[in-house]
Amino acid sequence: LxxxxxxxxxxxxxxxxxxxxxxxDELICHICLQPLLQPMDTPCGHTYCFKxxxxxxxxxxxxxxxxxxxxxQQCHKSSLLVRNLLDKLIVLCPFKAxxxxxxxxxxxxxxxxxxxxxxxxxxxxxxxxxxxxSKGKEDPPARGETNMPKDPEVSSGGSSLVAExxxxxxxxxxxxxxxxxxxxxxETEEDLPQRTSLVAETTTIxxxxxxxxxxxxxxxxxxxxxPLGNIVVQEVLRDSVIAADGRIAPGDHILEVNGVNIxxxxxxxxxxxxxxxxxxLHLMVLQEKGFSNKTAQQDSPSTNREVIHVTLVKxxxxxxxxxxxxxxxxxAGIFILDLLEGxxxxxxxxxxxxxxxxxINGQDLRQGTPEAAAQIIQTTESRxxxxxxxxxxxxxxxxxxxxxxxxSSSSSSSSNGGSPVHHRRRPDQNxxxxxxxxxxxxxxxxxxxKESLGITIGxxxxxxxxxxxxxxxxxxxxxLFRDGRIKRGDVLLSINGIDLTHLNYxxxxxxxxxNAASHSVTLKALxxxxxxxPEPALDIREQGFSWSPLWITWLxxxxxxxxxxxxxxxxxxxxxxxxxxxxxFEESKGNQPFFIKTIVPGTPAFRDRKLxxxxxxxxxxxxxxxxxxxxxLIPMLKEQRNRVTLTVxxxxxxxx
Numbered sequence: 001l002x003x004x005x006x007x008x009x010x011x012x013x014x015x016x017x018x019x020x021x022x023x024x025d026e027l028i029c030h031i032c033l034q035p036l037l038q039p040m041d042t043p044c045g046h047t048y049c050f051k052x053x054x055x056x057x058x059x060x061x062x063x064x065x066x067x068x069x070x071x072x073q074q075c076h077k078s079s080l081l082v083r084n085l086l087d088k089l090i091v092l093c094p095f096k097a098x099x100x101x102x103x104x105x106x107x108x109x110x111x112x113x114x115x116x117x118x119x120x121x122x123x124x125x126x127x128x129x130x131x132x133x134s135k136g137k138e139d140p141p142a143r144g145e146t147n148m149p150k151d152p153e154v155s156s157g158g159s160s161l162v163a164e165x166x167x168x169x170x171x172x173x174x175x176x177x178x179x180x181x182x183x184x185x186x187e188t189e190e191d192l193p194q195r196t197s198l199v200a201e202t203t204t205i206x207x208x209x210x211x212x213x214x215x216x217x218x219x220x221x222x223x224x225x226x227p228l229g230n231i232v233v234q235e236v237l238r239d240s241v242i243a244a245d246g247r248i249a250p251g252d253h254i255l256e257v258n259g260v261n262i263x264x265x266x267x268x269x270x271x272x273x274x275x276x277x278x279x280x281l282h283l284m285v286l287q288e289k290g291f292s293n294k295t296a297q298q299d300s301p302s303t304n305r306e307v308i309h310v311t312l313v314k315x316x317x318x319x320x321x322x323x324x325x326x327x328x329x330x331x332a333g334i335f336i337l338d339l340l341e342g343x344x345x346x347x348x349x350x351x352x353x354x355x356x357x358x359x360i361n362g363q364d365l366r367q368g369t370p371e372a373a374a375q376i377i378q379t380t381e382s383r384x385x386x387x388x389x390x391x392x393x394x395x396x397x398x399x400x401x402x403x404x405x406x407x408s409s410s411s412s413s414s415s416n417g418g419s420p421v422h423h424r425r426r427p428d429q430n431x432x433x434x435x436x437x438x439x440x441x442x443x444x445x446x447x448x449x450k451e452s453l454g455i456t457i458g459x460x461x462x463x464x465x466x467x468x469x470x471x472x473x474x475x476x477x478x479x480l481f482r483d484g485r486i487k488r489g490d491v492l493l494s495i496n497g498i499d500l501t502h503l504n505y506x507x508x509x510x511x512x513x514x515n516a517a518s519h520s521v522t523l524k525a526l527x528x529x530x531x532x533x534p535e536p537a538l539d540i541r542e543q544g545f546s547w548s549p550l551w552i553t554w555l556x557x558x559x560x561x562x563x564x565x566x567x568x569x570x571x572x573x574x575x576x577x578x579x580x581x582x583x584x585f586e587e588s589k590g591n592q593p594f595f596i597k598t599i600v601p602g603t604p605a606f607r608d609r610k611l612x613x614x615x616x617x618x619x620x621x622x623x624x625x626x627x628x629x630x631x632x633l634i635p636m637l638k639e640q641r642n643r644v645t646l647t648v649x650x651x652x653x654x655x656x
Contacts (some may be wrong), residue, residue: 017105035080053329087104202286218235322340472547570642581630
């Protein structure tokens with residue numbers, strides 16, 4: 001732990017503080033969204049943390065707020081008045097189990113070194129164990145008979161992004177043409193002739209581990225059994241193997257693990273592959289690099305590729321093809337990134353991932369952009385003739401087996417203008433009809449007053465993800481192990497009539513301990529019953545994990561246990577919101593949740609840093625998204641010109 005702030009963070013990163021009161025927005029850094037540290041002013045009048053701005057300027061040459069041209073050398077320290085106001089902000093001691101003191105931020109270091117019993121205890125235990133602390137940030141465990149450690153909270157990494165697949169749609173306001181998925185920059189009159197394009201590249205990364213059993217240290221979401229489709233990195237844990245390597249970032253799509261294609265496997269299968277121990281791990285990842293308007297390089301012919309002609313027939317002008325097109329950094333032209341399951345192109349079966357599009361309806365696209373291809377497709381009434389270049393053996397995914405019809409109309413660079421709105425009966429649920437089942441159970445047991453319940457718990461509404469209280473382990477020494485009905489992963493609803501669903505971690509610990517002293521205990525719990533096969537090989541390395549349920553398990557919770565939060569995004573008139581979504585109502589699948597799949601660098605969603613890949617959109621400006629199709633939600637988002645409020649539910653990804 002850092003000796004200055006008492007929390008876990010890399011040596012070169014900002015200190016972390018728990019502030020007593022909500023801090024004024026004028027004192028917030030709009031990069032990290034935390035109160036400013038070592039504030040720096042820009043010539044255009046904005047203020048950021050020194051380290052936040054320094055890291056941002058290593059990748060970009062503009063101000064994060066107004067996108068004006070900027071260099072780090074032009075910035076200077078904020079006034080002494082601003083720095084003093086920040087230093088006087090009241091913070092809580094991070095060792096809240098042993099110390100409830102509050103103080104000014106500038107006084108915390110002296111408090112930890114000289115007066116804090118919690119930090120003193122931590123140092124003595126560290127010296128006694130002579131072992132490095134566990135990776136990932138954890139709150140101190142509660143004291144008492146039940147010894148219930150809090151579920152570790154993972155600090156979020158930077159938001160680097162990935163081109164989406166399986167029906168994703170970038171929400172774009174930067175263009176007048178409907179259905180163009182890419183523009184995410186502020187256009188000027190000079191910019192208009194030069195359309196920007198989404199750039200993505202596939203990279204093979206070799207990860208080395210001194211301890212073959214050591215966790216990689218990242219959280220993942222997605223899988224073919226979810227609307228996200230691909231496996232997407234949600235977060236990278238601080239000080240982990242992945243963080244130390246530095247090449248994988250939130251938003252990356254993991255396509256292969258040690259040569260095994262996981263782009264079309266279930267979530268549980270992907271977790272199993274990524275948790276498999278070994279000294280060396282080979283990962284193929286797809287990384288989105290943002291938008292580029294650079295002139296494409298000259299085409300270089302290749303002798304080992306074949307030219308293929310494919311014709312797709314639309315039933316009407318507005319029907320989407322279900323294709324996602326991108327540009328690459330290392331090769332000119334446009335390429336097929338993904339085919340929407342059940343879409344027209346997938347049903348035809350002749351186009352494949354990684355095909356390069358040479359022309360559409362006779363128009364040369366060898367130096368073209370995804371936007372140009374989309375416009376051609378949109379204006380075509382019926383027959384769309386593709387000429388594509390294919391290199392044998394480079395497809396990234398398996399052929400689509402499901403022949404179900406998809407009505408997602410904004411999943412591709414092809415078309416979403418004028419798509420029909422499907423009539424359907426809206427369900428009564430708050431969110432959507434969950435695929436996973438759950439069952440409530442009531443456990444009443446008789447016990448000795450001094451006998452322990454014998455469980456450890458995680459979660460709590462003070463947790464970063466506002467999780468309900470759940471069981472992390474059932475110890476063989478307690479009465480609940482003997483009873484056998486409470487299992488690891490069960491969500492605890494109440495004990496002896498006391499509601500646990502709205503308590504923070506320490507309140508739940510206190511309630512469990514006080515009621516455990518009774519002769520009889522009645523627990524009400526929720527058990528999630530997955531429709532898939534049991535978790536495959538997920539206990540192999542349990543010793544290396546602080547156990548928590550898989551991401552896909554949280555999706556099965558009933559809506560009343562969800563913690564919704566409002567995220568407000570603001571943007572300029574010509575900017576895109578900069579995120580992509582998947583899901584929504586489909587005739588063949590019914591209601592599915594809307595998920596955030598991609599967040600584009602340099603856009604409002606990226607700068608805000610609150611949205612994460614895998615977040616579920618519950619409502620837009622207070623209007624519930626339940627029952628909407630993709631083609632209904634996209635126009636609603638496009639109508640919001642400068643400000644939008646997204647109500648989302650955020651579940652922690654599965655730890656690998």
